[in-house]
Amino acid sequence: MHDLTYVIDTFFALFAMVLIIFMVPGFAMLEAGLVRTKNVSAVLMMNTMIYAVASMGFLLFGYTLAFGAWGSDSMSLYAAFLFQMAFVGKVVNIMSGGISERAEILPMALFTVIMATVLYPVVVNWVWGADMLAGTFLDLSMYDLAGSTVIHSTGGWALLAAILIIGSRKGKYTKDGKIKAIPASNIPLVTLGAFLLWIGWFGFNGGSVGSIASKESADAVALTILNTNTAGLAGAIVAGLIMYARYRKLDITMILNGALGGLVAITAGPDLYNIYEPILIGGIGAVLVVLAVPFFDKIQIDDPVGALSVHLVNGIWGTLAVGLFAADGDSITLLGQLKGIVAIAIFAFVASYVVLKLINLILPLRTSEENEYDGLDLEVCGLESYPEFVNSKT
Amino acid sequence: MHDLTYVIDTFFALFAMVLIIFMVPGFAMLEAGLVRTKNVSAVLMMNTMIYAVASMGFLLFGYTLAFGAWGSDSMSLYAAFLFQMAFVGKVVNIMSGGISERAEILPMALFTVIMATVLYPVVVNWVWGADMLAGTFLDLSMYDLAGSTVIHSTGGWALLAAILIIGSRKGKYTKDGKIKAIPASNIPLVTLGAFLLWIGWFGFNGGSVGSIASKESADAVALTILNTNTAGLAGAIVAGLIMYARYRKLDITMILNGALGGLVAITAGPDLYNIYEPILIGGIGAVLVVLAVPFFDKIQIDDPVGALSVHLVNGIWGTLAVGLFAADGDSITLLGQLKGIVAIAIFAFVASYVVLKLINLILPLRTSEENEYDGLDLEVCGLESYPEFVNSKT
């Protein structure tokens, strides 16, 4: 009997891992669709290298740092590793999208390595893993099933640090402080990417339950996937309603961002809610996205893909939501959630800021003005993404 | 032991559901590729909102209406729900594609809600579910494993009703009755979408077997997926052969439509056939598509994505095929199949027609001539789908 649960949980972890890997093309397509044509290949290359470098770093060092040792009783240790590995790149993905169209590649690659092998593993160790700080006042009791804070906020804080250092794209804000919209170049790619992410999320959250091989855990997994999906649905609907109310337009990019915001928000506790609460949690997630996108623009934090609004803001909201809707007065409390949010915020932001500043001294993070105008594709990849289509560089 | 079959069937239902969700980007990419560039974002938005609104409506009301109550002994009730939920949007998808490039969004959103929460659940209740009409002369004995009639024809009849009310795209037919081809804007997207649908179909039909956790049901699932695939293969080959015979051209859009037609045709009984019959069933499906596309054009039923030919015509054919190839003289009869087809046809067409006519009184279904010329992207989403590519609006 034990053998079969071992088999089923291994199979399930592999299934979940495969779904998460769909998020690699998911992020790549989403971001390639959101940037201008002249930066598309650079963004695709960055996404590919992030997956490669971050996963490799996690194999060589990160996993041991996070979990102390390789090993798993309940499933194949290789499957357990693969599932965790599938998460790593996401943290850096979240960040790389937000600084695209102006960041140099080499320093970002360096940061990817540091993030994947040190910063993120430390966060995982702290919250999910070996817990090196157990017993100290920094021990965290935060509940964060699949990483609203561990993945999404961590990536978001690193992005905020990077944007503060690197600045906004040339032409995004006029001298007199007006915002110039820089539209997405390929909406079908954006949509495809968003849905690949959505599907990947079923593996992300469902797999985080850790086992499916008993009646209870099968129910927990199914509930988790149901609630994950519901939060995404609610996010899309609410974002659509707000856009329609304000502009009479059903802006598809905002609707998809709303859905992704809902998905981030549910990620901390999809197994804890009843089947209706995710409507509220995802819906509020979408409200936050719709408010945050223009807010960041107003304070001239230039984030071409909306990653801060989706991942940082909703990473925080999702972690809080667990404290609000699922506190049990014992292991899960609003205060415990808050403490976790703040502790990780400080660590992720400060560590990223310092590391990026140091890298900036040796390898400037910002590309030259000329490269930025010509587009990073030529500089970085040496090619054009759509060479046969006449296009107007802006 | 029972626990493990519960676990395995839950896992399998989740696996099947994930495959079906790939049909959401599948439909979106297929339709975004088939319409002109100026309507691409509107179509993508519509597909996204259909998934969101229809699934949410099914969660809040539709499921209870269809199945009487939540609950399942053999697997997690959440997984059972998710699998059924994954079907809902498809019915509306089938319809929305066929009226794209000229339909207003708001009335269609309203119809989506009504379809997902009332019309489709009634059909499900009737054929698969709680069966409110059991015992009356309207009780149906039709065999329809995964919905050739319940999903595809229902969506097709609703589409036919909509096209009759809404009319054809401006410029599609000249005053003297000639047909003007309006070519697809992006063939790779069409192909990608068709294959995502194809893959989703494995979950659609395979999952409809309902269980995999015994030797017999494992065989039934595997046979179902094999036969589903074979019908798609045959559809592609036959459509290719006909196009080549008639025009010396291997028109990829028709080949893909042929494959989809074969997949619709097999859907009523993929578990009932031997491994060769699907070649015939899918092949005839493709013949029907290749004949139906110009036929609908001739009678000036303007269906930009070929949904009537694929889903309605083959939904009918597939349901009939069960009666022809798999009648057992007892529970499955040709007459029983026919009765089901007709009953659902009348209900789906009349109900859709009436509801759409009523909606049309308050919110006109047809967009203004100017919006149609400029493209719905600007009107509906406020953006262009490929802003950096110079294109010629036609």
Added chain:
Amino acid sequence: MHDLTYVIDTFFALFAMVLIIFMVPGFAMLEAGLVRTKNVSAVLMMNTMIYAVASMGFLLFGYTLAFGAWGSDSMSLYAAFLFQMAFVGKVVNIMSGGISERAEILPMALFTVIMATVLYPVVVNWVWGADMLAGTFLDLSMYDLAGSTVIHSTGGWALLAAILIIGSRKGKYTKDGKIKAIPASNIPLVTLGAFLLWIGWFGFNGGSVGSIASKESADAVALTILNTNTAGLAGAIVAGLIMYARYRKLDITMILNGALGGLVAITAGPDLYNIYEPILIGGIGAVLVVLAVPFFDKIQIDDPVGALSVHLVNGIWGTLAVGLFAADGDSITLLGQLKGIVAIAIFAFVASYVVLKLINLILPLRTSEENEYDGLDLEVCGLESYPEFVNSKT
């Protein structure tokens, strides 16, 4: 108990098969992105028809030829068939990509049928299947888990034969022997395709272990998928490093080719290595790709998608690697691997060459110069792939 392992292995085979089917759109998108816009639909049609025709041929004849008879004790025979069927098209895919932009469709369709029903099944019979040559001096002891030789080299040798017969694209090499780059038309499609292939590879290799339903086989499957992924990661990283060292450019097309090269290289023995060896095997795979692409160009073997470098070269390397890293002195030896490589090389190349030459007599493989200039889309499919985008034919 036996029933449940039957169920689980059936489920697992279906899961693996579904992943492999993602390689159909994977190859299609990769190749559609790599060719010029004027040949995109022809390439998509070819990929679709290859899947359809090759799979159908395998259902009707090929499978019996390869395995002697239908049947499986350990899982549903339908699932066992489906898993094997999913492989077939790949062999022809590998080949069709490399001759695109100049090959006529009909003769290639004919070759597809012969390849799928005779040539490839003979190879499978020889290495994996009924083994008709058992006992003769041609009996092979090569270890090739998922087909570095059986699939990738076989397809590669057929491609080499085809390119030798068919020649290079007009304009690719100038009269004075200079190479003219013909750039890819759509880089996001290339990237999407590569990742769909990557994900499909998990099913390809993982499923080839043949069972997951015991602790040992669950470990073997998980290790296989882990090692498969690691080789891809290493391939991407090493290709990136070399391109940067040589040109200061991180050419995304080469990075993706490097990853695919690594994946091909690991395919012969992903279950035999420890978790670090794949880094070396995949890394060397990428080195070989980066060297082979310009090498083939230099000797004027024109391969638009780099299939020879990825599949043929690394198919050989991967099979050798098993002899180098995993020889056990008994059933697996370097010599045994070599013998397998050479035997299949001779058979695949000679048989393909002869068959293609014969076909060439009746139906010329090469399209007319005018069709080549205008693009195959018009000739073959009768349509344009992106009709609304102004583009410059080159």
Added chain:
Amino acid sequence: MKKIEAVIKPFKLEDVKEALVEAGISGMTVSEVKGYGRQQGHTELYRGAEYVVDFLPKIKIDLVVNDDQVDEIIKLITDNAKTGKIGDGKIFVTNVEKAVRIRTGETDSEAV
């Protein structure tokens, strides 16, 4: 000979072409351009930020004709491209000193 350059609304191209062909014109060259003028561009919205697209898509027709055809052609284009709404476009006439048909080497009025 004269070159007539007409900038028109894209959806009028089909009508204008038909009219020109009926009038016996045997050739023309068309390009996609963007026009700035009295006709105001539309406002687009991108993730909550509105912006004005002030260059509108137009079609430019280049047509070389004999001097005596100019007025007739101008009338034809005007009649068929007019909607009466702002943005209908302009016609400009310039002098062509020489015309050559590449295929045959014919020149001037034989070339067009």
Added chain:
Amino acid sequence: MKKIEAVIKPFKLEDVKEALVEAGISGMTVSEVKGYGRQQGHTELYRGAEYVVDFLPKIKIDLVVNDDQVDEIIKLITDNAKTGKIGDGKIFVTNVEKAVRIRTGETDSEAV
């Protein structure tokens, strides 16, 4: 009337347009072209093979104005399109014999 054709670097279009509009120009027609000139194209790399892209993207502005505005407009364009680096582009002036506004039938200087 004269037609001013200016071939400029694409990223200067915005500046030039603003300057023209401020100077009271009410219309212009813009197209995307590729330029060959002293400015060398860049080298691209495709899977290890380098190649030169020698046609560079440029923007062509067509502007019909009254004779007396020509010099002022040329100066305006020159000032706003200049970067001082090779490839800034050219301005050509040709004579326009007739202009018509399609919407109203107005001609010549009333038409532009």
Added chain:
Amino acid sequence: MKKIEAVIKPFKLEDVKEALVEAGISGMTVSEVKGYGRQQGHTELYRGAEYVVDFLPKIKIDLVVNDDQVDEIIKLITDNAKTGKIGDGKIFVTNVEKAVRIRTGETDSEAV
């Protein structure tokens, strides 16, 4: 100075460009246009409905040269763009009154 406008078949651009460059021409501007003419467009097929694409892709080369170069250039273009089949295209010559190099302000024959 004269402006030479040549409408040619796209696949001849490379040959024409090479010939012009060899002849010492230092600049030209190229655009993608669609041509209607004696050359019949091809028939396309879309899901069983056939339709004619009657505008064919062409390339337009704009080239401003000194008066004395015109004939030589016309010959060069004619020789290199000719296939002898219908649709080879046309060359039109117009007068340019003024030319300015934006970078330096040089005018007329120094500007081209």
